Amino acid sequence: xxxxxxxxxxxxxxxxxxxxxxxxxxxxxxxxxxxxxxxxxxxxxxxxxxxxxxxxxxxxxxxxxxxxxxxxxxxxxxxxxxxxxxxxxxxxxxxxxxxxxxxxxxxxxxxxxxxxxxxxxxxx
Amino acid sequence: xxxxxxxxxxxxxxxxxxxxxxxxxxxxxxxxxxxxxxxxxxxxxxxxxxxxxxxxxxxxxxxxxxxxxxxxxxxxxxxxxxxxxxxxxxxxxxxxxxxxxxxxxxxxxxxxxxxxxxxxxxxxxxxxxxxxxxxxxxxxxxxxxxxxxxxxxxxxxxxxxxxxxxxxxxxxxxxxxxxxxxxxxxxxxxxxxxxxxxxxxxxxxxxxxxxxxxxxxxxxxxxxx
Numbered sequence: 001x002x003x004x005x006x007x008x009x010x011x012x013x014x015x016x017x018x019x020x021x022x023x024x025x026x027x028x029x030x031x032x033x034x035x036x037x038x039x040x041x042x043x044x045x046x047x048x049x050x051x052x053x054x055x056x057x058x059x060x061x062x063x064x065x066x067x068x069x070x071x072x073x074x075x076x077x078x079x080x081x082x083x084x085x086x087x088x089x090x091x092x093x094x095x096x097x098x099x100x101x102x103x104x105x106x107x108x109x110x111x112x113x114x115x116x117x118x119x120x121x122x123x124x
Numbered sequence: 125x126x127x128x129x130x131x132x133x134x135x136x137x138x139x140x141x142x143x144x145x146x147x148x149x150x151x152x153x154x155x156x157x158x159x160x161x162x163x164x165x166x167x168x169x170x171x172x173x174x175x176x177x178x179x180x181x182x183x184x185x186x187x188x189x190x191x192x193x194x195x196x197x198x199x200x201x202x203x204x205x206x207x208x209x210x211x212x213x214x215x216x217x218x219x220x221x222x223x224x225x226x227x228x229x230x231x232x233x234x235x236x237x238x239x240x241x242x243x244x245x246x247x248x249x250x251x252x253x254x255x256x257x258x259x260x261x262x263x264x265x266x267x268x269x270x271x272x273x274x275x276x277x278x279x280x281x282x283x284x285x286x287x288x289x290x291x292x293x294x295x296x297x298x299x300x301x302x303x304x305x306x307x308x309x310x311x312x313x314x315x316x317x318x319x320x321x322x323x324x325x326x327x328x329x330x331x332x333x334x335x336x337x338x339x340x341x342x343x344x345x346x347x348x349x
Contacts, residue, residue, distance in 0.1 A: 008279040011303040015286070016184045017231055019335045020177040022328055024227075027176025037171040040202060047209060048163050051154075 065112065066119075072111040080110045087117050152211020162215075165222035166205065174201045174226055181234035183339040187282040188238045188275065194343045204229040239275055289334045295319065295327040296334070 075083065088095060097113060105113070154162070178197035186192045204226045207213045215225045283300075290296040295317075302316040314324050 006276065007304045008283040009276055011300060012184055012279045012283055012286075013235065014303050014308065015300070015331060015335065016180040016234075018328060019332045020180045020231075021227075022332045023176040023179060023336070024173040027173065027179075029172060029176075033172055033175060034168065036198060037168040037175065040171050040205065041166060041168050044166055044205065044209065045163065048159060051159065 066115070068108065068111050068115060072115060075111070077107055077110075080107065080114065084110065084114055084117075087114065087121070091117065091121060152214075154211075158217060161217040162209070162222060170223055170226075171201060171205070174204075174223075174230065177227060178230050178234065179339050179343065180335050181230060183335065183342050184279075184282065185234055185238045186342045188278045190237060192343065197343075200230045200233060201226070204233070238278075239272075285338065286331075286334060289338075290331065293327070293330055295323055296331050299324070299327045299331065 072080070088097075095117070097117075175197050178200045179194070182192050182194075182197045182200070185196070204213065208215050208222075208225065208229070213225070213229050215222065287297070287300060290300065298317040298319065299313055302313040305316055307313045307316050310321075310324060313319075314321065317324070319327070
């Protein structure tokens with residue numbers, strides 16, 4: 001008798017699991033159930049967003065830019081634009097720059113951009 | 125077929141003897157990759173699928189005497205997700221998907237709830253059968269562990285009910301016989317019952333209909349029937 005009953009416990013456990021997996025693939029879905037599931041997701045997303053906010057550093061130190069080099073400060077606009085063109089060609093199409101319209105860029109902004117490129121590409 | 129039944133540990137949260145999956149006393153602070161993976165895999169489709177998975181498991185719990193309804197299936201899902209997020213249930217995204225982890229958690233917890241549905245004494249459900257009577261006699265003879273005896277009793281009655289509804293379906297009966305004989309995986313059942321994959325699949329679809337009808341009835345009556 002005991003063995004038969006043990007089998008029943010085991011078989012019931014297996015079939016409710018296997019049938020559950022089938023229901024998971026092809027179960028009934030109602031609008032209310034879907035709304036509930038979306039509500040659970042929304043609630044978890046809120047918790048996740050809160051967790052991310054809580055884990056942001058309290059203050060982010062601002063890194064001061066290095067002073068412009070004497071070499072770049074000595075260069076006139078035409079030389080700077082020529083150097084910038086050379087650097088862009090050397091870096092290739094992968095490079096992206098925040099400023100494209102050089103006419104609207106001050107000489108020092110251009111020097112700053114060139115210095116940044118040179119620092120990242122270890123040139124200059 | 126998966127090996128869930130072989131590996132699932134006990135994870136019922138609300139019981140005295142808590143045995144969660146890889147619990148730790150250390151506070152849980154998931155790193156960014158973990159959070160990103162959790163967020164990506166946690167979809168409404170997965171959650172609704174898990175609710176459907178949990179319903180037959182809820183049926184077994186209800187049959188064991190615990191008063192549960194359709195909201196119990198939702199609670200199983202919601203608790204497993206919430207406890208994974210809080211670290212009560214430890215999930216390693218490198219080892220398994222969130223889906224697999226949550227199925228395991230729901231499987232384990234529902235199993236534990238079924239085993240510990242002791243607050244609801246057995247009632248013969250008004251369907252006095254040979255199986256029911258034999259199980260009563262068997263249960264009363266096991267003094268050492270009355271909880272285990274009650275569990276056997278409920279399982280015996282439930283399986284008698286399922287077998288009765290499947291009596292005219294030879295393939296489903298063969299599948300149940302295979303499980304009784306010790307089969308666990310699809311390969312075991314196919315080998316034991318000497319059936320083709322397609323036959324196995326179709327038999328499970330019909331078995332699903334039987335269990336679904338019983339589940340619908342049981343959960344709709346809020347565990348009272």
